[in-house]
Structure formats: structure tokens, C-alpha cells
Amino acid sequence: MRKVIRVPIEEAESLRLEIASSGRLDQDRRIKVIEQEERFLEIPVTEDIEGFETYLQEEPIFYNKWRSLEDRMKGIVPKDEIDLLPSGWQILGEIIVITIDPKIEHLKERVAEGLLQMYPTCSTVIRDLGISGQFRLPQREIIIGETTETINKENGCLFKLDVTKVMFSKGNLHEKALMSNIGANETIIDMFAGIGYFTIPMAVHARPEKIIAIEINPQSYAYLKENIALNHVEHIVEALNGDCAQLTPKGVADRVIMGYVNTTHHYLDQGIAALKESGGILHYHETTPESLLFERPVERIKQAASKAGRDVEILECRKIKKYSPGVWHVVVDARIS
Structure with missing residues (x-):
């Protein structure tokens, strides 16, 4: 053990x-x-x-005789290709997800074998080829192994998923930890719930009165339902499958999470309308050019609130991670009254 x-x-x-x-x-x-x-x-x-x-221990890291993948591949990979090896990867349950430079396509099986030796509890290595479409579907290729479905443990919560069908980012651990500590006894709406990235930790740790979790992607919604059951929070979370533009209820929430990026601003009217007339907190995510940090997301919230005849107090602005060159994933917390 x-x-x-x-x-x-x-x-x-x-x-x-x-x-x-x-x-x-x-x-x-x-x-x-x-x-x-x-x-x-x-x-x-x-x-x-x-x-x-x-x-x-949920995700043990084992010592091994190779200090890094680069060390492991020395003598196997030509010296001029060593620098092209992946320097990082994601471990989800028993699955390793990596990005491989097309220039070393011919080495992908050797790379996968090396990683499995470094992480003996893992059984599958999958290559990440990017994301596409409205549902941000992952494009992925199995290099070694058969299983693509796993249960990932994070912050005391269980997340079941198929890594070839839905996304799971471990890059916003701090934000998920923040969300897991707020919302006790509140009614919360998670407008872009996915498989429960924010919903599950909030339900498990903060114990709100109710969370309404809305997800449009049928596959993500199916895993959201499974994760609600896995974490025994059926009495807290109500899951809805569909477009939050149509399904978001009005005037019921103490807190609204808008944890999507790219087109989140198109749903600000619905997010603000979901908050109680007495007021509430909006957690608004956006991908923003560095030159407009945090000016654009704050201005968008203010404009949407003004349109609804409501007041805004900006509580906090946070950088989550670099989304692409010159673009940041940010979060703005705002009190709407």
C-alpha cells in the first residue's frame, strides 16, 4: 500500500x-x-x-534509475534528436498523455516505452494532437496500450473520463482549489460544467446547498453524471444537458461560474441574469490578449451588467495560465448587485 x-x-x-x-x-x-x-x-x-x-497516496511519483526521459533515451535516440523529445506530459490515472514533435514521429513507440518504464503504474501512452470544434474535442492517438478510460484522482475527488473523448486540464489546479473552498450553503450555477471540473470539488469540499451544472457536450455530460455518483454528491448537484444560453435559470443563484474560454462573453447576459436580485458573485473566465489584460474582461462584465441595470464591484483578477503566444486565460471575480 x-x-x-x-x-x-x-x-x-x-x-x-x-x-x-x-x-x-x-x-x-x-x-x-x-x-x-x-x-x-x-x-x-x-x-x-x-x-x-x-x-x-493518490498519484505517487517513483524514483527510477533515469533522472529524465532524455537520460533514458541517450544511446537510443540520435544526439541531434534528443532536444526534440517531450519535456513534459500529463498523467491521468493510468494514462500518460504526451505531445510529440512531428520531426521525431518515428520515435514515438520508443518514447512511449521509456515513459512506461519511468511510471510503472501507468499502462497506456496517448499522443495529443490538439483540440477541435465547439465541444473542444481532443484529437488523440494511442501509441501503446488499449485503455483510454480512466479515473483520475485530484484534490480528494474522482474524475472518470475517456481521454480520447473529453478534455481534462491539470493546469488550473489553483483555481479549482479556490473554488472548492467557497460556496457553503449557497445555490451555484456552473454554466460550462464539463465533466465536473469545478462542480465536483465544490460539492465535495464546500458543500453548497445546490449546484446546477450545465453541459452541452453529450459525452462530457455522461461523465459528469458518472462523476456526481462516484463522489456521492447526487443530493447537491443537478446536471442539465444542453446549451446554457437556453437552460440557465434566472434569478436563483448566489454564485455563477463561467469556466469556459474563447466565447464566454457571448453568455454574460445569461450569467448575470442567473444571479439573485439581491446580488451575487460572478466568476468569469476569458482568453485575453496580453495587451488587454485585464481591461477587456472587466469592461465586458461592466457593459453586460449596465445593460441589465445592475451594479458591479470587481473583487479580483487572476491569471490562470498562458493559453497561446500573447494570450492569457484569466478569471475576473465580480460582485453583481
Whole structure:
């Protein structure tokens, strides 16, 4: 069993040495940083440690004799192609998702084999070829393995998905963690729910009175329903399949999440109308050119609120990640009254 204890960072080194000297430190796994309400180190152990609660590690990282994929491929890949190897990848459950430069297409099987040796708990390697269409469907190719459906564990939540059918981004962990800590006893509308990226952590950790989760993609909606059941939050979440332009109820929400990008501004009227007449909080996501950060999203919210005869107070603006060269995924939190 992959047991760990979680300890404050300032206490970690002395405790690690003590556990190692007693022979109870698992030398096969790396120590990990865990971001919750505060930062902890997750120390892998072989048995329970007195005075500490023991957890089962969700996504262990194993030591191996190769420090990196580059080290693993030396002697296998020509020197002039080493720099073209992928420097990062995504691990979802038992599946590794990678992007491979077309110039080393002929090496994809060797790359996949190397990754599976680095991550022995994984069984499938899939190549990411981008996304397309209104539903942002992933274009992906199986390199090694058969299974494309998995259950990914994140922040104490379970997310079932088929990586060839729906997207799952691990790049906005901080934003999902923020959302999981707000909304207690509120009515919340998640207008672009996907498979439950925000809905599930909010339902599991914040325990709102109700979440109305709306998703237009039938495949994502099917996994949203499964994830609601997997996480035992059926009594909190009502899932709707369809266009949020038509399905978003009016005047019922304390909080509205607009967690889509590219065309989110087309739905601002519906998002603001969903908030109670007494007011509420809007979490508005947008992909914005760096030259208009945060001017454009703030102005769009103000214009939509003015059109509805409502007032706006901007609470916070955040960068999530670089979306493309010169473009940022941002979030604006606004109080609408």
C-alpha cells in the first residue's frame, strides 16, 4: 500500500531523517508538495507513523534509475534528436498523455516505452494532437496500450473520463482549489460544467446547498453524471444537458461560474441574469490578449451588467495560465448587485 503522512514544510526534513533511520521511509517514491489551505510535504512511508494520520497516496511519483526521459533515451535516440523529445506530459490515472514533435514521429513507440518504464503504474501512452470544434474535442492517438478510460484522482475527488473523448486540464489546479473552498450553503450555477471540473470539488469540499451544472457536450455530460455518483454528491448537484444560453435559470443563484474560454462573453447576459436580485458573485473566465489584460474582461462584465441595470464591484483578477503566444486565460471575480 502506498502510505504517506502529511507534515508542515518546516518540520519535514527532521522528520524525514527520523523515519529514514527507523527504516520506515519508502525509498521508491518521491516526497511531494501538497497545496491545500496551506502547503504540506507528503512523505512516503512503509507503515503507520505514531502521532500522524496515514493517507493513501493518490498519484505517487517513483524514483527510477533515469533522472529524465532524455537520460533514458541517450544511446537510443540520435544526439541531434534528443532536444526534440517531450519535456513534459500529463498523467491521468493510468494514462500518460504526451505531445510529440512531428520531426521525431518515428520515435514515438520508443518514447512511449521509456515513459512506461519511468511510471510503472501507468499502462497506456496517448499522443495529443490538439483540440477541435465547439465541444473542444481532443484529437488523440494511442501509441501503446488499449485503455483510454480512466479515473483520475485530484484534490480528494474522482474524475472518470475517456481521454480520447473529453478534455481534462491539470493546469488550473489553483483555481479549482479556490473554488472548492467557497460556496457553503449557497445555490451555484456552473454554466460550462464539463465533466465536473469545478462542480465536483465544490460539492465535495464546500458543500453548497445546490449546484446546477450545465453541459452541452453529450459525452462530457455522461461523465459528469458518472462523476456526481462516484463522489456521492447526487443530493447537491443537478446536471442539465444542453446549451446554457437556453437552460440557465434566472434569478436563483448566489454564485455563477463561467469556466469556459474563447466565447464566454457571448453568455454574460445569461450569467448575470442567473444571479439573485439581491446580488451575487460572478466568476468569469476569458482568453485575453496580453495587451488587454485585464481591461477587456472587466469592461465586458461592466457593459453586460449596465445593460441589465445592475451594479458591479470587481473583487479580483487572476491569471490562470498562458493559453497561446500573447494570450492569457484569466478569471475576473465580480460582485453583481
